Amino acid sequence: MNDNSSKLILEVGKKYTAECVDLNHDGMGVFKVNGFTIFALNSIIGEVALLEIEKVNSNYAQAKILEIKKKSKDRVTPICKQFLECGGCDLMHMKYSKQLEFKENMGKETLRRIGDLQTVDKVCEGIIGTDNDNYHYRNKVQIPFSKIGKKTVCGFYKKKTHFIIPLEECYIQPQTCNEIAKFVKNLANEYGIDGYVENQKTGILKHLLIRKNSFNEYMVILVTRSEKINCLDEVVKKITNRYPEVKSILLNIQEKDTNVILGSKTVVLYGKDELIDELLGYKFKLSHRSFFQINHNQTEKLYLTVKEFASFNKNDIVLDAYCGVGSIGITLSQSVKKVCGIEVVPEAVENAKENAKINGINNITFYTGKVEEVISDLKDINFDVVVVDPPRKGCDQSFIKTIIDNNIKKVVYVSCNVATLARDIKLLCDYYNVKRVKFVDMFPFSADVESVALLERK
Ligand SMILES: C[S@@+](CC[C@H](N)C(=O)[O-])C[C@H]1O[C@@H](n2cnc3c(N)ncnc32)[C@H](O)[C@@H]1O
Incomplete structure (x- = not known):
């Protein structure tokens, strides 16, 4: 327990030597000084480090590591020079096997603590890691732009801030995406297209989104504050001349000052609003607004x-x-009699319907709207299995109630946030037994993990 009097001795700038006793769910090391908890990035359990306090809150402090006095055998030198500044990766200082161990333990612990799943050690079948190279795996990148001094810059937000660390080399993004981002930044400087400065509300270019498919084709989306951009035709021509693999360029206008990246209006500048990708032998057409899993090889395993x-x-x-x-439904459609898919983003549903056609699938129907609302229109269908793959916030409680009320035999729950998976499992646990759990490492070097759970009606 934290002793409040110890707060007095923990001051910003003071230094302490302590042992890393645990890792939190973000992969940050947990240290104790006089019973007071200190978090620091770049640690491994058992390591002893010299810490410098950076911030003191009422019941924990944050520190940076000045020196590692006792090193773990699982430590590696992060390939990225910007690892400690950039908020993109959490675990680049660990051997890959240690990253997997951390994710599996963290996932199990969350299911036990939040989901009250006391059988987790019995039902968990481990974590599926990557086969070989973990670098450059993301097929979608979102790069914020800003202006520092007189120069437009692009990069990544420093952890938990909106301060931009200029992009040098990112090892989880495709190399061509890094190159295109720097190329667009240079064009922005050449043509006077200023990066957007959030706290001053000046400038125009807010983000660059790039999507890549398995055939090394790219979609580029410039997100700006207004439609009036200097020399836009020239910019488009220069991008496509230099990168013929860019098949589509879009302009999205986000006038609002918000954390939501995309605005409601999009203009196609080059090609079409589509990119075709492939998973398990099926083709998938994607528009710029459609969700698609970001790690191709691991998605197939998922x-x-x-x-x-x-x-x-x-x-x-x-x-x-x-x-x-429609990617999960389409890839399983040949094994079952009929599939119904529900999705809230209309463009994604349009893609899903076309994807069924492209792949010659006739036993699948897609519905547009919120799952928790559309499900009442399907009350005459007796579903045998429900596959759910919600966003990070998990399922709507009313949908969980519908699953229970409709006496569904099997639920396969796919989740990118084990905390909300655990919460929803707890809601289902009076009626369902959790039979199997597996984790999939979709995001190497970050602390996040993808989970799959099979629940069967009691
Ligand atoms: C994690 S993604 C999964 C998509 C898909 N299963 C896949 O593997 O690519 C979650 C999807 O749910 C959609 N979504 C979010 N809230 C929703 C809701 N209340 N009802 C229906 N769809 C929703 C998002 O637009 C997104 O496409």
């Missing part, structure tokens, strides 16, 4: 795990809730 957990039978009627462009 979808195969869903199929394995569900152990479908040919007569099953399946609900693919939160279906995006």
Whole structure:
């Protein structure tokens, strides 16, 4: 327990030597000084470090590590020079096997603590890691722009701030995405297209979004504060001349001052608002607004795990809730009688319908709207299996109640946030047993983990 009097001796700038006794869910080291908790990035359990206090709150402090006095055998030198400044990666100082161990333990602990899943050690089947190279895996990148002094810059937000660390080399983004971002930054400086400065509300270029498919084709989206941009035609021509692999360029206008990156208006500047990707032999058309999993190889393993957990039978009627462009439903459609997909983003549903056609799938129907609302229109369908893959905030409670009331036999829950998965499992646990859990490492070097859980009606 924290002793408040110890707060008095923990002052910003003071230095302490302490041992890392745990890691929190963000992968930050947990240290104790006089019973007071201190968090510091770049630590491994068992290491002893010299800490300098940076911030003191009522019941914890934050520190930076000045020197590691006792090093773990699991420590590696991060390949990225910007690892300590940039908020993108949390675990780049750990061997990959240690990253996987951390994620599995953190996932299990969260299911036990929040989900009250006391059987987690029995039902958890471990974590699926990557096969080889973990670098450059992201197929979608979002790069903020700003202005520092007289120069437009692009980069990444420093952890938990909106202060931009200029992009040098990012090892989780495709190299071509890094290059395109720097190229656009140079064009912005050449043509006087100022980066947006949030606290002054000046400048125009807010973000660059880049999407890459498995065929090394790219979609580039310039997000700006207004439609009036200097020399836009020249910018588009220069990007496509230099990068013929860029198949589509869009301009999205976000006039509002908000953390939501995309605004409501989009103009196509080059090509079409589409990129075609492939998963498990199926083709998927994506628009700039459609969700698509960001790590191609790990997504295939995730979808195969869903199929394995569900152990479908040919007569099953399946609900693919939160279906995006229909990728889970389409990849499992051949194993079942019928699939219904529900998705709230209209452009994604348009993609999903076309994707069914492109792949010659006739037993799938897509519905636009919120799962918790559209589900009442499907009350005459007796679903055997429900696959849910909600956003980070998890499922709406009313939808959980519908699953329970409709006596669904099997639920396969896919989640990118184990805390909300655990919360929803707890809501279901009077009626369902958790039979299997597996984690998938979708985001190497970050503390996040993807989870799949199979729940069966009691
Ligand atoms: C984590 S993604 C999963 C998409 C898809 N299953 C896949 O694997 O690519 C979650 C999806 O749910 C959608 N969504 C968010 N809230 C929703 C809601 N209340 N009802 C329906 N869809 C929703 C998002 O637009 C997004 O496409």
